[in-house]
Amino acid sequence: MMQTIRANGKDEFRFIERLRDRNREANDKIQASVEAILRDVRLNGDAACNKYTLSFDAVLPDSLEVPGEILQNAAEALDEKLLDAMRRAAANIRDFHERQRPATFEIRKDKGIILGRKCRGLHRVGLYVPGGSAAYPSTVLMNVIPAKIAGVKEMIMVTPPQKDGGTDPAVLAAAKLAGVDRVFLIGGAQAVAALAYGTETIPKVDKIVGPGNKYVTIAKRLLYGEVDIDMIAGPSEILVVADETANPAFVAADLLSQAEHDVMASPILVTHIPELAESVRKEIGRQTETLSRKEVIRQALENYGAILITGDMEESIRIANLLAPEHVELMSDRAMEYIDRLDNAGSLFLGHYSPEPLGDYFAGPNHVLPTGFTARFFSPLSVESFLKYYSYTYYPREELMRAAPYICRLAEHEGFDAHAEAVAIRGRRNNDLPIE
Numbered sequence: 001m002m003q004t005i006r007a008n009g010k011d012e013f014r015f016i017e018r019l020r021d022r023n024r025e026a027n028d029k030i031q032a033s034v035e036a037i038l039r040d041v042r043l044n045g046d047a048a049c050n051k052y053t054l055s056f057d058a059v060l061p062d063s064l065e066v067p068g069e070i071l072q073n074a075a076e077a078l079d080e081k082l083l084d085a086m087r088r089a090a091a092n093i094r095d096f097h098e099r100q101r102p103a104t105f106e107i108r109k110d111k112g113i114i115l116g117r118k119c120r121g122l123h124r125v126g127l128y129v130p131g132g133s134a135a136y137p138s139t140v141l142m143n144v145i146p147a148k149i150a151g152v153k154e155m156i157m158v159t160p161p162q163k164d165g166g167t168d169p170a171v172l173a174a175a176k177l178a179g180v181d182r183v184f185l186i187g188g189a190q191a192v193a194a195l196a197y198g199t200e201t202i203p204k205v206d207k208i209v210g211p212g213n214k215y216v217t218i219a220k221r222l223l224y225g226e227v228d229i230d231m232i233a234g235p236s237e238i239l240v241v242a243d244e245t246a247n248p249a250f251v252a253a254d255l256l257s258q259a260e261h262d263v264m265a266s267p268i269l270v271t272h273i274p275e276l277a278e279s280v281r282k283e284i285g286r287q288t289e290t291l292s293r294k295e296v297i298r299q300a301l302e303n304y305g306a307i308l309i310t311g312d313m314e315e316s317i318r319i320a321n322l323l324a325p326e327h328v329e330l331m332s333d334r335a336m337e338y339i340d341r342l343d344n345a346g347s348l349f350l351g352h353y354s355p356e357p358l359g360d361y362f363a364g365p366n367h368v369l370p371t372g373f374t375a376r377f378f379s380p381l382s383v384e385s386f387l388k389y390y391s392y393t394y395y396p397r398e399e400l401m402r403a404a405p406y407i408c409r410l411a412e413h414e415g416f417d418a419h420a421e422a423v424a425i426r427g428r429r430n431n432d433l434p435i436e
Contacts, residue, residue: 001298002267002284002305004277007315015306016322019266020373022235022304034189034218041193046200052190053161061165064201066172066183074172083173089362090141090177096364097146100383111402114394119387121151124203126195126227127180128210129171131160131187136211137174138360142367143209143230143381144178150386155180156205158195160187187212192219196227209368209381230381234372235264235304237326238356239345241316241338242271242280246331247352251276252283254329254355255305256297263299268323270308270316277307317341324375327356346375401427 005011040048046064054060075083106116127143130136144155157180159167167185175183184202186194192212198204208220209230220229238258240251255267271277284301288294310316317338320328324344332338335350342348346369347359360367368381395403404423411419 002269002281002301002307004281004307004309007308007310007319012308012319015308019304019323022264022266022372030214031218031222034215034222037189037215038193038196038219038222041190041199042197045194045197046202049186049190049194049199049202052188053186056188057160059161059163059165061161061185064184064186066167066185071172071176071180071183074169074176077169078173082170086137086141086170086174086177089138090145090174092362092364093141093145093366094149097149097366097383100146101149102384102387111399112394112396113399115391117389117391119389121147121153122206122228122386122388123152124154124156124205125152125386126205126208126210127155127157128187128191128195128208128212128216129157129159130210130212130216131162131167131171135168135171137168137170138367139210140171140174140180141178144175144180146366146381146383147209147386148179150383152386154182154203156195156203157183158186158191158202159183160191161185187216189215189219192216192223196223207386209385211368230368230385231370231374231378232372233368233370235266236261237266237268237323237371238329239268239270239320239323239325239327240329240331241313241320242269242273242276242329242331243313243334244273244276245333245352246271246273246276248276248279248283249287250352250355251280251331252287255280255284256287256291257355257357258327259297259300259305260291260293261296261300263296263303265300266304266325267300268306268308268325270310270319272310272312272316274309277309281307313338320345324370324373326369326371326375327359329354329356344375346370346378346380397426 005015037052050060102119104118108114125147129139147155157175159171161167192208194202195205195208205227207228211233217232221232236258238255240254242251251269255269259265259267269280288297291297308319320342321344326346328342328345329349330338331352347365349356349359359365366380366382370378404427407423408420
């Protein structure tokens, strides 16, 4: 069961440090194993991929790539109501992310100076979608739709094969709906390596996005620099900040919705109302008994769950900012009054009828969010995550000469006389002739 901690300037910080340790834990054995897989795939391509797929998934598909006609017809095998839900969710996600299109700009200054910025979608992006016993079509929609809005030219999806050598129809339908171009049945660190290095069959990408287990996460971290990645995602987190207007049953249900993810998940309630804290505790016990993943939930609650009792709402918000969690719910009639005081959160859910699963599946804002205190400096996945920028500069000769003394002064101070000469040479007479 969740521990209850009274914020006294010490005990809550001990709990916060425990959470930090969870995210600092490095499994050297896993890292060594991942490094070997990456090296093998880099050197041996498809043969290495097939070897690890057979070893880890106990199946080897007839083809690494899902045939185009199966992807094209994926929706036909799907329940119509599920397909309708996916289409509605996709429309909301698309509508929200369309508004994130960045503006290119050009500045035309006096005397003919032109400055500007252009943006381009990445050429090819790889998406990792977890598989096995679970299926995550929502992951496909949340990653692919903003990428396509950004102008990504080719979206490559990898997902582990199921026991029959295929994959979940809902994942394939989501892939087709969102605009995935090619799908490969491969998972684990070997899939990440294949995307980063390229193999005989799987094309090399510029960026890898999507969640995965420890092997996938470590592989992404090790390959950052070879390719770009979205973020180093950790276990799921939810922090509910609640006042006297909160419904204990709602609070408990929302905490449990994240606890069922993983035994490492962190569900936390922060409130200055002790009576609410006790009611939520009872609700958690009652509701847990009815849930299919109750053993996972109990471990998550015991390992990294907590009820923090503060002195007032101000202290609750201060602790929320310290934790910088993935999801923050403001369970209050006055939620909109507090929104500008929450600086560190992946995504905010405001009021009593905006539960976190609304964001996971349907509302539109992205559910790929920073975890492990990184909301202090990372942002949710967005259209900009799939863009690259370049600036451009044009100066007429007269304006370069006007700026030359300042450029040369700075360059010479830093010891770069060749920099200074590259400017000065353009001011000499007959500078269109070779200089002896």
